[in-house]
Amino acid sequence: xxxxxxxRTGTEPVTARSALGLRLVLSAVFVPVFVALTxxxxxxxxxxxxxxxxxxxxxxxTTVVCALIALLAALDLLVVLRRRRRERGGA
Numbered sequence: 001x002x003x004x005x006x007x008r009t010g011t012e013p014v015t016a017r018s019a020l021g022l023r024l025v026l027s028a029v030f031v032p033v034f035v036a037l038t039x040x041x042x043x044x045x046x047x048x049x050x051x052x053x054x055x056x057x058x059x060x061x062t063t064v065v066c067a068l069i070a071l072l073a074a075l076d077l078l079v080v081l082r083r084r085r086r087e088r089g090g091a
Contacts, residue, residue, distance in 0.1 A: 031074050
């Protein structure tokens with residue numbers, strides 16, 4: 001099973017390949033974007049005064065969502081790099 005993750009089970013083409021290159025580019029772009037957004041919203045939430053719009057709670061919620069997306073993108077980046085290394089026969 002070297003070079004293949006699992007045997008073919010359906011009608012997919014024999015030469016079908018996953019979009020690891022696209023996932024690599026998207027993850028590499030969006031990790032820093034969402035980390036920057038997380039920092040931006042965290043600083044904005046820390047500076048928000050009571051009664052302002054958006055509220056501090058909304059900004060904290062947005063910060064958490066951006067942090068989660070950044071974490072998911074970073075995990076996907078690690079998975080893609082591991083799969084590419086394995087497919088190319090690296091260590």
